[in-house]
Amino acid sequence: MSDDLTAAALVTELVGDRADGWDREGRIPTEVIRELGAKGLLCAEVPARLGGLGLTSLQNGEFTAHVGSLCSSLRSLLTSQGMAAWAIQRFGSKEQQVHYLSRLTSGEVVGIAFSEPGAGSDLFAMSTEIRVEGDSVVLEGTKVWVTGAAYADLLVVIGRFGDGAAAAIVPADAPGVTVERVSNPMGCRAAGHAGVHLAAVRLPVDALLRGAGQPLSMLVTSALTYGRVSVAWGCAGILRACLTAAARHAKSRRQFGKPLAEHQLIGRHLAELLVAEQVTTRVCEHASRCWDSGSPEMITAAVVAKHVSAGHAARSASTAVQVLASAGASDGHVVARAYRDAKLMEIIEGSSEICQLMLAEHALAVAS
Amino acid sequence: MTLSINQPTTTADDVEQDLLRFLKQHTKKSWEPDVDLFASGAVSSLFAMQLVMFLEKNFDIAIGGDNLTLANFRTVNAMTALVRRLSDE
Numbered sequence: 001m002s003d004d005l006t007a008a009a010l011v012t013e014l015v016g017d018r019a020d021g022w023d024r025e026g027r028i029p030t031e032v033i034r035e036l037g038a039k040g041l042l043c044a045e046v047p048a049r050l051g052g053l054g055l056t057s058l059q060n061g062e063f064t065a066h067v068g069s070l071c072s073s074l075r076s077l078l079t080s081q082g083m084a085a086w087a088i089q090r091f092g093s094k095e096q097q098v099h100y101l102s103r104l105t106s107g108e109v110v111g112i113a114f115s116e117p118g119a120g121s122d123l124f125a126m127s128t129e130i131r132v133e134g135d136s137v138v139l140e141g142t143k144v145w146v147t148g149a150a151y152a153d154l155l156v157v158i159g160r161f162g163d164g165a166a167a168a169i170v171p172a173d174a175p176g177v178t179v180e181r182v183s184n185p186m187g188c189r190a191a192g193h194a195g196v197h198l199a200a201v202r203l204p205v206d207a208l209l210r211g212a213g214q215p216l217s218m219l220v221t222s223a224l225t226y227g228r229v230s231v232a233w234g235c236a237g238i239l240r241a242c243l244t245a246a247a248r249h250a251k252s253r254r255q256f257g258k259p260l261a262e263h264q265l266i267g268r269h270l271a272e273l274l275v276a277e278q279v280t281t282r283v284c285e286h287a288s289r290c291w292d293s294g295s296p297e298m299i300t301a302a303v304v305a306k307h308v309s310a311g312h313a314a315r316s317a318s319t320a321v322q323v324l325a326s327a328g329a330s331d332g333h334v335v336a337r338a339y340r341d342a343k344l345m346e347i348i349e350g351s352s353e354i355c356q357l358m359l360a361e362h363a364l365a366v367a368s
Numbered sequence: 369m370t371l372s373i374n375q376p377t378t379t380a381d382d383v384e385q386d387l388l389r390f391l392k393q394h395t396k397k398s399w400e401p402d403v404d405l406f407a408s409g410a411v412s413s414l415f416a417m418q419l420v421m422f423l424e425k426n427f428d429i430a431i432g433g434d435n436l437t438l439a440n441f442r443t444v445n446a447m448t449a450l451v452r453r454l455s456d457e
Binding site for chain 1: 390394395396409411412413414415420421424425432434436437438
C-alpha cells in the first residue's frame with residue numbers, strides 16, 4: 001500500500017541520523033512527534049471513519065518495525081499512542097471515540113498508565129482509584145513508567161472503579177496532575193517515561209470511558225494485546241537494525257587477513273541474527289493476521305509474539321554488539337541502543353516470566 | 369470449524385450450540401450451559417478474552433463499554449443472552 005511506503009519514507013527522513021543524539025540527550029524534538037501525530041501515524045490503525053489512516057495491523061506492524069529499526073524511543077511512542085487509541089475505541093462511547101480519536105490523530109500525544117509503585121507484574125495490586133462524584137470523576141493515585149507521559153497532552157489512566165476497573169482520560173495539565181520524567185532510563189531513553197501523580201484530580205464525568213466497572217483483567221488484557229503486538233513488531237525492527245549493522249561490519253572489517261564474515265564463528269552469528277529476524281517477523285505477521293481477521297486466537301498470539309520477539313531481540317542485540325565489538329560499544333550506536341532497548345522489551349507489556357505464566361495457564365486450560 | 373454465522377435468523381439455540389462447540393474445541397471437554405466457566409478453572413484470562421472475540425466475530429456484534437462485564441461471560445446461558453440482546457440492537 002502506497003500510504004505505508006510514504007509513511008516509512010517520511011519517518012526515515014524525519015529521523016535521519018539523529019536517533020543516536022536523541023538517545024544520548026534522552027529527548028526527541030517535539031516537532032518530530034507532532035508531525036507524525038498530525039499525520040495520524042502515531043496510531044495509524046484508527047479507522048478512517050474516526051479520522052485515522054485505517055491501516056491494518058499487518059500494515060501498521062511493518063510500519064512499526066520500520067520505526068523500531070531507526071529509533072526504539074520513537075517506536076515506543078507509537079506503541080503507547082496506539083494502545084491508548086485502541087482502549088478508547090474499545091471502551092469509549094461513540095461520542096468519546098469521535099472526540100478523543102480525532103485529537104489523537106491530529107497531533108496530540110497520549111500516554112497510557114498501568115504500572116504503579118506496588119503494582120508492576122501484579123497489576124491486580126493496582127490502587128489508583130477512579131470514582132464518580134455527582135457530575136465529576138475523581139482520580140487518586142500514583143503511576144510509574146508511563147511511556148510518552150513527558151510529551152503527553154492526555155493520559156489514559158487505568159484504575160480501580162468500585163469492584164471493577166475503569167479508564168479515564170486525563171489532560172496532563174489538569175489541576176492535581178504532576179508528571180515527573182524518569183531521570184535516567186536504561187533503554188528507550190528518549191521515550192519520555194515519567195511517573196504521574198494524581199492528587200484528587202477532578203474532571204467532568206465524560207472523561208470516564210463508558211466501559212467502566214468491567215473486570216480489571218479484561219480491561220488490561222484488551223489494551224495490552226494491542227501493546228504486545230506493537231512491541232513485538234518493534235522488536236522485529238530492532239532485529240533488522242542489528243542484522244544490517246552486523247552484516248555490514250562483518251563484510252568490511254578485516255582481521256587476520258580476511259573479512260570478519262569469513263571467520264566461521266562470526267558467520268554463525270550472522271546466520272543466527274538472520275534466523276531471529278525471520279522467526280520474529282513470522283510470529284508478528286501471524287499475530288497481526290489474527291488481529292485483522294478478528295480471530296479469537298489473537299489474544300494468545302499476541303502474547304506468543306511479544307515473548308518470542310523480545311527474547312530474540314535481547315539475545316540478538318547482544319550478538320550484534322559482539323560482532324561490532326569496539327565499533328559498536330559506545331552509547332548512541334545503533335547496536336548499543338539495541339542492546340539496552342531490547343532488554344526493556346523483555347520487561348514491558350508483560351515480562352517474559354509473566355508471558356510464560358499466562359501461556360502455561362492457557363496450556364493447562366486448553367491442552368491438558 | 370463449521371459454524372452458521374451472521375445469519376439474521378440465528379436463534380438462541382444456534383448461539384448456544386456454537387458456543388458449546390467452541391468451548392469443547394478449546395477446552396477438550398463438554399459443558400452444560402449453566403455451568404460457571406470461570407469458577408471451574410477451565411477458562412484462563414487469555415481464553416476469557418478469546419471468548420469475547422469469538423462472540424464478536426461469529427455473531428457480528430460489537431461488545432464494548434458496559435457490556436464487557438464478567439457476568440455476561442460467566443456461563444453459556446449468559447453469553448447467549450448477551451448475543452441475543454446485542455443482535456437486536
